[in-house]
Amino acid sequence: MTETTRQPQGTVPEQAAMIRARGLQKRYGAARGEGFTAVAGIDFEVRPGEAFGILGANGAGKSSTMRMIACTSPSTGGSLDVLGLDARTEGARIRARIGVVPQDDTVDVELTVRENLLIYGRYFGLPKAEIRRRATELLDFARLTDKADERVEALSGGMRRRLTIARALINEPEIVLLDEPTTGLDPQARHLLWERLFQLKDDGITLILTTHYMDEAEQLCDRLVVMDGGLIVTEGSPGGLIERYCTREVLELRFGPGEREAMTDKARGLVERIEELPDRILLYTDEGEATLAAAHARGVVPLTALTRRASLEDVFLTLTGRSLVD
Amino acid sequence: MTTHASRSLVPPGRTRTVPPALHEFAYWLHRYRRTWRGTVVLNVANPLLFLTGIGAGLGSLVNHNNSAALGGLSYLAFLTPGLLAASAMQTAYIDSAHPVHQSVQAKGHYWAASATPMSPVDIYYGHLLFNVFKVTLSATAFTAVAAAFGAVDALRAPLVVAATLLVGAAFAAPSAAWAVTAKRQPTVLAVLRFGVMPMFMFSGTFFPLTQLPGWLQPVVQATPLWHGVELCRTAALGTGTAAGTALHVGYLTVLAVVGLLLGRRTYQRHLHS
Ligand SMILES: Nc1ncnc2c1ncn2[C@@H]1O[C@H](COP(=O)(O)OP(=O)(O)O)[C@@H](O)[C@H]1O
Numbered sequence: 001m002t003e004t005t006r007q008p009q010g011t012v013p014e015q016a017a018m019i020r021a022r023g024l025q026k027r028y029g030a031a032r033g034e035g036f037t038a039v040a041g042i043d044f045e046v047r048p049g050e051a052f053g054i055l056g057a058n059g060a061g062k063s064s065t066m067r068m069i070a071c072t073s074p075s076t077g078g079s080l081d082v083l084g085l086d087a088r089t090e091g092a093r094i095r096a097r098i099g100v101v102p103q104d105d106t107v108d109v110e111l112t113v114r115e116n117l118l119i120y121g122r123y124f125g126l127p128k129a130e131i132r133r134r135a136t137e138l139l140d141f142a143r144l145t146d147k148a149d150e151r152v153e154a155l156s157g158g159m160r161r162r163l164t165i166a167r168a169l170i171n172e173p174e175i176v177l178l179d180e181p182t183t184g185l186d187p188q189a190r191h192l193l194w195e196r197l198f199q200l201k202d203d204g205i206t207l208i209l210t211t212h213y214m215d216e217a218e219q220l221c222d223r224l225v226v227m228d229g230g231l232i233v234t235e236g237s238p239g240g241l242i243e244r245y246c247t248r249e250v251l252e253l254r255f256g257p258g259e260r261e262a263m264t265d266k267a268r269g270l271v272e273r274i275e276e277l278p279d280r281i282l283l284y285t286d287e288g289e290a291t292l293a294a295a296h297a298r299g300v301v302p303l304t305a306l307t308r309r310a311s312l313e314d315v316f317l318t319l320t321g322r323s324l325v326d
Numbered sequence: 327m328t329t330h331a332s333r334s335l336v337p338p339g340r341t342r343t344v345p346p347a348l349h350e351f352a353y354w355l356h357r358y359r360r361t362w363r364g365t366v367v368l369n370v371a372n373p374l375l376f377l378t379g380i381g382a383g384l385g386s387l388v389n390h391n392n393s394a395a396l397g398g399l400s401y402l403a404f405l406t407p408g409l410l411a412a413s414a415m416q417t418a419y420i421d422s423a424h425p426v427h428q429s430v431q432a433k434g435h436y437w438a439a440s441a442t443p444m445s446p447v448d449i450y451y452g453h454l455l456f457n458v459f460k461v462t463l464s465a466t467a468f469t470a471v472a473a474a475f476g477a478v479d480a481l482r483a484p485l486v487v488a489a490t491l492l493v494g495a496a497f498a499a500p501s502a503a504w505a506v507t508a509k510r511q512p513t514v515l516a517v518l519r520f521g522v523m524p525m526f527m528f529s530g531t532f533f534p535l536t537q538l539p540g541w542l543q544p545v546v547q548a549t550p551l552w553h554g555v556e557l558c559r560t561a562a563l564g565t566g567t568a569a570g571t572a573l574h575v576g577y578l579t580v581l582a583v584v585g586l587l588l589g590r591r592t593y594q595r596h597l598h599s
Pocket residue numbers: 028029036037038056057058059060061062063064065599
């Protein structure tokens with residue numbers, strides 16, 4: 001019993017964790033003297049079959065963390081185990097068993113869609129016949145069968161992303177890493193992609209994804225960490241985090257030009273917390289309509305008022321004082 | 327949920343032990359399939375043009391003036407092996423520096439390959455192997471055309487190709503080792519313009535070293551291409567001495583090996599940064 005007493009809450013037993021990071025650090029340019037710390041010592045664990053999110057603004061250290069997990073960037077401190085193997089020494093064996101969807105698509109635009117899969121599969125030392133069989137299945141999975149023999153050049157951004165995901169699955173990975181999988185895609189392409197990711201989740205594949213879209217994290221992640229400035233500032237399920245850091249509802253008020261400060265002063269004391277943004281103020285409340293009525297009674301006259309459910313966006317604002325995407 | 331537990335720790339590749347570098351070689355070969363016809367035409371047409379235009383045309387002018395500096399050789403016999411060595415250098419540099427630099431840019435091919443079990447060193451070796459393969463192709467085509475012209479003794483042709491190969495490797499290895507670190511495309515071009523092309527012109531390719539001012543001669547003799555030209559020329563003409571050949575082969579081998587060792591480091595550092 002003694003060895004388990006020191007484990008923090010929510011820790012999984014040694015063997016069961018797909019990924020375990022302890023005090024993980026990444027410092028760039030350390031060899032050249034100066035150096036920049038992108039990841040400043042983080043602890044986290046990812047469990048089998050889970051969809052684990054890393055949420056954070058640009059520069060938070062998400063990609064650096066992902067590249068360390070993918071064993072394409074050596075850590076400069078702490079420890080990192082992936083599939084029970086030490087990421088520092090077992091890089092090739094780990095890479096053989098994971099799938100990587102990098103932030104920038106690295107599909108070969110000069111080759112056809114199918115060729116991209118066939119060539120990539122060879123890097124894993126798979127037999128050609130087996131790769132061909134899997135490629136056909138994966139084209140179907142990625143909804144790219146009718147594009148199979150077209151050059152990647154001719155594909156839309158959403159299709160390229162789906163091809164990148166299909167390619168990452170060629171080695172039947174146990175973990176798939178997705179770095180900002182839907183950034184830059186239009187809403188329709190995003191939804192198709194999410195639907196494909198749900199499919200992977202259903203198949204029991206462990207997913208790790210980074211995003212700066214709150215709705216994406218809420219939709220896809222069972223559990224997530226919020227990163228800021230190279231550190232993890234909080235961890236939990238999307239619902240749990242909202243409950244922990246926010247009220248049930250948020251009342252958003254917009255005012256006419258020049259009125260905001262005076263109106264904000266009038267509204268003070270209505271609720272425990274008010275967040276002032278450049279174009280509006282947010283009132284954290286459990287009863288949006290009641291708060292709005294109380295505000296009216298005090299002579300607060302907004303141009304528009306909106307009551308909505310609290311979201312992860314509000315969690316991020318609470319924790320960092322900044323909004324996530326500008 | 328438990329599927330992963332039943333898998334072994336060995337990669338699910340029904341382990342066929344092909345050296346991983348060959349996968350990288352295969353990738354470049356696959357891309358080459360699209361363009362090989364064009365390059366074969368070039369590989370044959372270029373030497374044909376050179377040998378007729380410069381060798382025979384310009385050569386007849388040179389030969390008429392009975393240039394003593396050539397030591398009684400026809401200009402064609404003098405030029406051909408030098409041109410082989412210089413072209414090998416050029417092919418090696420262009421085929422290494424440009425694609426390597428492209429591959430290491432954002433969205434470049436190397437980032438795809440390095441997410442697989444391939445190590446950066448596997449990627450380097452595989453790409454290098456392909457470049458040496460291309461040098462071999464063009465050297466073989468060039469030598470065959472030259473032999474048909476009588477510009478190279480057919481019996482000596484295999485030796486000449488082997489010498490050219492060494493020149494290609496000696497340039498390809500350090501070129502790729504450096505190009506993976508190059509930040510900007512203009513730098514890659516500048517090295518071609520101000521490093522490779524001057525060597526092409528002045529390292530004894532088109533005229534003997536003795537035509538240059540005395541102070542410049544030791545400078546030229548220090549360049550790798552001069553050793554390459556000398557090696558190819560003495561191999562073609564059968565005029566090599568043991569000491570000279572050892573020096574040239576030694577110089578080029580050292581260059582290739584140093585390039586190889588450097589490339590292992592630069593690839594590791596830049597692909598796993
Ligand atoms: N190769 C690198 N060399 C130096 N600094 C880097 C490198 N990669 C990332 N950084 C820096 O590290 C910080 C975190 O970057 P990154 O991990 O890409 O964050 P995110 O993916 O969350 O946007 C940024 O400030 C970035 O400029």
